[in-house]
Amino acid sequence: MSISGREFNWRKPFGPLIVQSTISDELHEILLTVGNRIRSKKSKEDYDYRERLAGNLSEEYGYGYDRKIIKDGKTADLKIAFSKKQFHIVEEELRWLAASYTRICYEQKNTDSKKDIWKPEELKIAHPLWINYMKQGEWNPVHNHTGLLSCVIYLQVPPEIGEENDKRFGTESSKKTNTPSAGKIEFSFGSHTEFGKSGIMYTPQEKQIYIFPAKLNHHVYPFKSKVERISVSCNFEALLRKKRYV
Numbered sequence: 219m220s221i222s223g224r225e226f227n228w229r230k231p232f233g234p235l236i237v238q239s240t241i242s243d244e245l246h247e248i249l250l251t252v253g254n255r256i257r258s259k260k261s262k263e264d265y266d267y268r269e270r271l272a273g274n275l276s277e278e279y280g281y282g283y284d285r286k287i288i289k290d291g292k293t294a295d296l297k298i299a300f301s302k303k304q305f306h307i308v309e310e311e312l313r314w315l316a317a318s319y320t321r322i323c324y325e326q327k328n329t330d331s332k333k334d335i336w337k338p339e340e341l342k343i344a345h346p347l348w349i350n351y352m353k354q355g356e357w358n359p360v361h362n363h364t365g366l367l368s369c370v371i372y373l374q375v376p377p378e379i380g381e382e383n384d385k386r387f388g389t390e391s392s393k394k395t396n397t398p399s400a401g402k403i404e405f406s407f408g409s410h411t412e413f414g415k416s417g418i419m420y421t422p423q424e425k426q427i428y429i430f431p432a433k434l435n436h437h438v439y440p441f442k443s444k445v446e447r448i449s450v451s452c453n454f455e456a457l458l459r460k461k462r463y464v
């Protein structure tokens with residue numbers, strides 16, 4: 219019996235796709251500048267978004283808030299922290315990235331029909347986006363989001379966090395672990411099987427964006443360094459299509 223020269227066909231037919239890309243310098247600057255401006259405002263409590271989020275963080279702000287909801291509990295218009303021009307840049311780039319996600323899913327055969335490819339104008343950002351200032355010892359437990367798709371964008375990831383995961387420089391608690399995880403995000407899905415995993419961890423890099431299905435569980439591990447890790451998240455909803463374009 220020959221034990222060489224065989225052809226192997228493989229399939230990985232189940233599970234969600236996580237797409238990683240980068241944001242433009244322009245978007246990075248807008249998100250960081252406006253986030254920091256909110257943070258320095260006397261009225262920053264109005265932007266406090268923590269009651270809507272899972273994070274165990276001391277500072278998470280929405281890029282906008284609804285005055286009337288805060289004052290009398292009624293639905294009202296949202297006050298957006300971006301200027302008109304900034305808002306246009308944020309919307310245009312993020313909707314394009316989210317639409318790219320749906321195209322990649324089709325190209326990678328994660329979806330079967332071209333109808334599953336969404337155009338940017340068919341996707342709506344659920345405002346406000348929010349910014350997370352994560353400090354030493356803070357964490358984000360397992361959670362998922364609302365809507366169709368979600369993203370997380372990294373605005374600042376100090377090198378000290380990565381060094382905690384380096385066995386040469388890491389703290390005593392991380393030196394010998396087989397799962398270095400300080401400051402990492404982990405996505406989880408399904409059950410662990412033999413030769414198959416149910417979670418994937420990523421070490422974020424500045425200006426990276428991860429796009430994923432909103433219902434995909436994920437969590438963020440704490441770090442020990444006295445630094446700040448800054449990320450932004452938002453959700454996308456699908457607008458009703460007047461007619462199919464394919």
Ligand SMILES: [Fe+2]
Nearest residue numbers: 361362436451
């Ligand atoms: Fe999240």
